[in-house]
Amino acid sequence: MLIKTQSNSQSNPAIRSSEITDESVYLQRRQLIKTMGFLGAGALIGSTVSKTANAGFFDSKDNDSNNFKTTPLKFTADKDNLSLIKTPEQKVISHNNFYEFGAQKHQPAELAQNFNVDPWQLTISGECDNPITLDYDDLTTMFPLEERIYRLRCVEAWSMVIPWVGFSLANLLKKVAPNSSAKYVVFETLHDPKQMPGQDDRRLGGGINYPYVEALRLDEAMNPLTLMSVGLYGKTLPPQNGAPIRLVVPWKYGFKSVKSIVSIKLVSKQPATTWQKLAASEYGFYANVNPNHDHPRWSQASERRITSGGLFARNRIETLPFNGYGEQVAHMYKDMDLSKYY
Amino acid sequence: MSKKLTTSNKVLIAKVVIHLAAFLPLLNLYYLAFYDQLGADPVQRVIHFTGIGAFNLLLVTLIVSPIAKKLKQGYFLQVRRLLGLYTFSYAFMHVLNFLAFDLQFAWSLFFNEVVERPYITIGMITFVLLAALAVTSLNSIKRKMGKSWQKLHNYSYLIAILVSVHFYWSVKSELITPLFYMLLTLVLLAFRYTKLKALILSMFTSKTR
Ligand code: HEM
Numbered sequence: 101m102l103i104k105t106q107s108n109s110q111s112n113p114a115i116r117s118s119e120i121t122d123e124s125v126y127l128q129r130r131q132l133i134k135t136m137g138f139l140g141a142g143a144l145i146g147s148t149v150s151k152t153a154n155a156g157f158f159d160s161k162d163n164d165s166n167n168f169k170t171t172p173l174k175f176t177a178d179k180d181n182l183s184l185i186k187t188p189e190q191k192v193i194s195h196n197n198f199y200e201f202g203a204q205k206h207q208p209a210e211l212a213q214n215f216n217v218d219p220w221q222l223t224i225s226g227e228c229d230n231p232i233t234l235d236y237d238d239l240t241t242m243f244p245l246e247e248r249i250y251r252l253r254c255v256e257a258w259s260m261v262i263p264w265v266g267f268s269l270a271n272l273l274k275k276v277a278p279n280s281s282a283k284y285v286v287f288e289t290l291h292d293p294k295q296m297p298g299q300d301d302r303r304l305g306g307g308i309n310y311p312y313v314e315a316l317r318l319d320e321a322m323n324p325l326t327l328m329s330v331g332l333y334g335k336t337l338p339p340q341n342g343a344p345i346r347l348v349v350p351w352k353y354g355f356k357s358v359k360s361i362v363s364i365k366l367v368s369k370q371p372a373t374t375w376q377k378l379a380a381s382e383y384g385f386y387a388n389v390n391p392n393h394d395h396p397r398w399s400q401a402s403e404r405r406i407t408s409g410g411l412f413a414r415n416r417i418e419t420l421p422f423n424g425y426g427e428q429v430a431h432m433y434k435d436m437d438l439s440k441y442y
Numbered sequence: 443m444s445k446k447l448t449t450s451n452k453v454l455i456a457k458v459v460i461h462l463a464a465f466l467p468l469l470n471l472y473y474l475a476f477y478d479q480l481g482a483d484p485v486q487r488v489i490h491f492t493g494i495g496a497f498n499l500l501l502v503t504l505i506v507s508p509i510a511k512k513l514k515q516g517y518f519l520q521v522r523r524l525l526g527l528y529t530f531s532y533a534f535m536h537v538l539n540f541l542a543f544d545l546q547f548a549w550s551l552f553f554n555e556v557v558e559r560p561y562i563t564i565g566m567i568t569f570v571l572l573a574a575l576a577v578t579s580l581n582s583i584k585r586k587m588g589k590s591w592q593k594l595h596n597y598s599y600l601i602a603i604l605v606s607v608h609f610y611w612s613v614k615s616e617l618i619t620p621l622f623y624m625l626l627t628l629v630l631l632a633f634r635y636t637k638l639k640a641l642i643l644s645m646f647t648s649k650t651r
Pocket of ligand 1: 489491493497567572605612
């Protein structure tokens with residue numbers, strides 16, 4: 101049976117009712133199956149089923165207990181996007197592309213738990229009149245926080261819906277007052293191989309160069325949708341999702357939304373960014389979600405929306421231009437050939 | 443009571459071990475995936491598990507005869523068919539995962555991907571070759587085929603090379619693992635240096651004639 105769920109005009113995921121699993125039911129089921137653990141055949145054949153995948157089958161320890169402590173935040177709720185079916189929190193915090201903590205999606209949740217976020221320093225500098233440095237407490241207290249329920253579309257053709265908590269990057273940029281030479285905004289992730297094992301190990305770190313650098317044009321950075329996120333699901337960010345502060349640019353592929361940021365710099369020229377440097381034909385500077393421009397090795401016309409529901413979830417949906425945020429952002433690109441500036 | 447194991451008993455034991463080692467992980471995998479216990483994206487997990495699983499099994503199949511020779515244990519050879527069939531089964535599940543759970547039977551997308559993406563094209567060629575080997579592994583067919591059976595089954599070397607290319611091409615940036623597999627494949631082929639040289643030479647001469 102297929103139920104078209106009511107949803108706003110920007111998204112039309114057709115999702116089976118069985119998929120809309122309440123979070124607690126999902127977790128309960130998970131626990132039940134874990135305690136039933138009986139099939140201990142060993143994953144000799146396929147070495148890639150990870151420890152977490154087989155939690156309860158081979159380990160007596162509970163792999164799921166994250167020892168990183170998150171704390172509840174105060175924020176105004178997002179009432180406009182309630183119809184979006186959110187990806188369960190457990191999935192949001194266990195399926196991450198954060199190569200600093202391992203290139204396989206389950207690894208950051210396992211390897212980032214001892215990450216130290218306090219003290220933290222975020223420097224905003226470059227072409228501006230009032231450069232500043234924020235420390236850990238400033239990140240959550242400097243601006244009023246708001247919840248934003250956004251779709252996140254990964255360049256690998258899967259997507260999630262995540263309730264972020266944060267503030268508009270525009271607020272922060274206004275504070276430092278960009279000068280007239282400021283044309284681009286460059287973001288840099290912490291470089292600390294002692295804490296981030298992937299930065300020191302080409303295999304674990306997926307063969308990319310560190311520190312991770314991403315950038316936006318100034319007008320993109322000032323767009324009201326562009327969020328500096330300090331939390332998700334009402335609590336501070338877990339490290340695998342980019343604690344203590346990360347960027348969220350919902351109309352671009354996920355790799356633009358750089359995590360664990362220590363530096364924001366205003367510059368005059370378009371900088372080289374991490375994935376673009378690695379494979380410019382596959383990952384462009386703009387990286388706007390675009391169903392009409394395929395990745396050379398796979399189609400971007402559709403995506404799998406990760407909610408709950410196992411292998412049989414019918415969750416393939418059409419990908420929308422600008423991830424469905426065209427109304428708010430398309431005007432910034434109206435004179436550009438998007439197949440050239442992908 | 444200390445009777446020595448007969449050869450057929452040894453083969454039987456080896457086969458039981460192979461069944462357990464190859465089948466139970468699959469059962470485990472789909473059980474977890476079905477109940478959404480396989481990480482956030484079970485689809486990606488089953489694709490990767492069965493892909494790597496097929497490759498591992500293929501390499502194990504290919505190492506059987508060098509080992510049998512080295513240890514002078516001729517009976518080892520009798521498990522090759524079972525290993526080969528498990529290789530095919532894993533590859534079959536791998537392709538089925540892609541079609542059924544990833545693309546969710548969007549056939550036109552499937553055909554598009556097979557034609558347009560070189561790494562998928564290579565995967566498809568590999569799969570077709572594996573299927574041909576699996577079908578012709580039946581004893582009755584094998585007997586009928588006579589000499590051409592060995593010729594066909596020599597494609598297993600080409601298959602190994604194609605899979606390592608498919609793997610290398612499929613990853614985003616972590617190249618060390620696929621390169622390691624490529625190296626393993628080359629080492630295994632190196633054991634058969636004389637045979638492969640003769641094969642390639644014969645291909646060459648038959649073409650130029
Ligand atoms: C029509 C045939 C095939 C298709 C459509 C196909 C498709 C795929 C896809 C979609 C991936 C995952 C790419 C990614 O998202 O990371 C993949 C990876 C892989 N495939 Fe295939 N494949 C095919 C045939 C085969 C065959 C016959 C084998 C082995 C005998 C094989 C072995 C692998 C391996 C080892 C990987 C890498 C898994 C990993 O990164 O963990 N594939 N394939």
